Amino acid sequence: MTSTPTGDATAFSTRCVHSGLTPDAATGAIAPPIHLSTTFERDQDGSYPRGYRYSREGTPNRAAVEACIAELEGGTGAIAYSSGLAASLAVFELLGPGDHVVAPRDAYHGTLRQLRDIVAKREVALELVDATDQQALASAIGPRTRLVWVETPANPLLGVTDIAATVALARARGALVVCDNTFATPLCQQPLCLGADLVVHSGTKYLGGHSDVLSGIVVVGRDAALGDRLREWQRMTGSVLAPFDCWLLRRSLSTLALRVERQCTNALTIALSLARHPAVAHTLYPGLPRHPGHATAVRQMKGGFGAMISIRVHGGRERAMRVAAGTRLFRRATSLGGVESLIEHRASIEGPGSTTPEDLLRLSIGIEDGDDLCRDLARALG
Numbered sequence: 001m002t003s004t005p006t007g008d009a010t011a012f013s014t015r016c017v018h019s020g021l022t023p024d025a026a027t028g029a030i031a032p033p034i035h036l037s038t039t040f041e042r043d044q045d046g047s048y049p050r051g052y053r054y055s056r057e058g059t060p061n062r063a064a065v066e067a068c069i070a071e072l073e074g075g076t077g078a079i080a081y082s083s084g085l086a087a088s089l090a091v092f093e094l095l096g097p098g099d100h101v102v103a104p105r106d107a108y109h110g111t112l113r114q115l116r117d118i119v120a121k122r123e124v125a126l127e128l129v130d131a132t133d134q135q136a137l138a139s140a141i142g143p144r145t146r147l148v149w150v151e152t153p154a155n156p157l158l159g160v161t162d163i164a165a166t167v168a169l170a171r172a173r174g175a176l177v178v179c180d181n182t183f184a185t186p187l188c189q190q191p192l193c194l195g196a197d198l199v200v201h202s203g204t205k206y207l208g209g210h211s212d213v214l215s216g217i218v219v220v221g222r223d224a225a226l227g228d229r230l231r232e233w234q235r236m237t238g239s240v241l242a243p244f245d246c247w248l249l250r251r252s253l254s255t256l257a258l259r260v261e262r263q264c265t266n267a268l269t270i271a272l273s274l275a276r277h278p279a280v281a282h283t284l285y286p287g288l289p290r291h292p293g294h295a296t297a298v299r300q301m302k303g304g305f306g307a308m309i310s311i312r313v314h315g316g317r318e319r320a321m322r323v324a325a326g327t328r329l330f331r332r333a334t335s336l337g338g339v340e341s342l343i344e345h346r347a348s349i350e351g352p353g354s355t356t357p358e359d360l361l362r363l364s365i366g367i368e369d370g371d372d373l374c375r376d377l378a379r380a381l382g
């Protein structure tokens with residue numbers, strides 16, 4: 001295996017650089033090679049002493065990225081998929097007829113579509129709640145609840161769910177807690193350490209960080225058997241991350257702490273300036289003291305409040321579109337978490353059935369100079 005056990009005492013940024021990597025045994029190369037081979041040789045006795053047989057089951061590049069993310073999230077293992085949605089669907093495969101799942105009303109629209117259009121059709125009862133309200137969660141979680149899905153901060157309204165309190169409610173009923181940690185990143189929030197059973201990421205976002213690799217991750221907490229079930233499902237269904245994508249993702253993780261620290265600092269500066277702007281009716285960012293989830297965010301987010309901001313502008317959809325049209329540095333595109341800042345009219349990408357307000361713009365804050373970004377937004381807001 002390529003994993004380097006760096007130990008609990010190692011700081012997050014050190015793990016970003018070193019976890020899962022050792023110099024190549026054959027050449028001494030510091031940068032890991034990309035192993036494209038789909039098949040691996042047996043010994044004369046028929047065994048596979050190097051741990052690899054066939055690339056659907058595992059590859060050296062996948063092992064490196066999985067080991068690194070597991071260490072960053074404080075998990076016992078991780079599984080890399082071809083996209084974030086492939087990762088969430090793999091988790092939903094744990095559910096069967098008669099099970100009950102509780103999920104937030106505000107979550108990534110693709111996750112909600114999977115729950116409504118795929119999972120709910122398998123005789124799984126689905127209950128969507130306002131997950132920022134612990135009372136609502138408490139009354140939704142019942143004896144048949146098998147899984148509670150958490151996404152915090154949530155897409156696109158930046159609602160905050162109290163992870164530890166949700167875990168306590170779910171534990172009492174024997175339900176699993178799965179947290180989509182895409183927006184927060186393990187730098188800011190580590191749900192497994194707060195008691196969650198699984199963490200899901202769209203690796204396409206902050207983990208990849210450069211808008212050039214589609215990927216998904218499931219990180220497994222204390223229950224290693226749960227990881228074995230997910231791995232077995234992956235082996236049978238083949239939704240795996242290819243070697244080059246694993247290599248890109250592992251390379252990106254080396255700068256995760258640097259990138260996300262800068263992005264969080266920029267985001268706080270920008271949120272404070274937007275909150276004062278007369279064209280902006282609401283600035284949704286958990287780092288702002290008047291955000292309803294701020295106190296919970298302070299408790300459970302350690303390295304920063306993330307770098308996603310949503311604003312609601314005066315003047316409805318038309319004004320929102322005009323603001324998006326007026327930026328020069330912020331690019332008009334969906335997705336998030338890359339080094340470049342993006343601005344997006346969210347309702348129109350979510351399409352029919354979206355409940356996102358028409359006056360909402362979602363901002364993904366990049367690593368550019370914070371003052372440049374503030375000026376760009378101020379100019380576009382007019």
Ligand SMILES: *Cc1c(COP(=O)(O)O)cnc(C)c1O
Pocket residue numbers: 083084085086108110111151155180182183201202203204205214215216
């Ligand atoms: C993008 C995203 C996903 C889906 O990930 P893909 O990599 O696009 O499949 C899931 N959850 C959140 C919060 C996301 O932003």
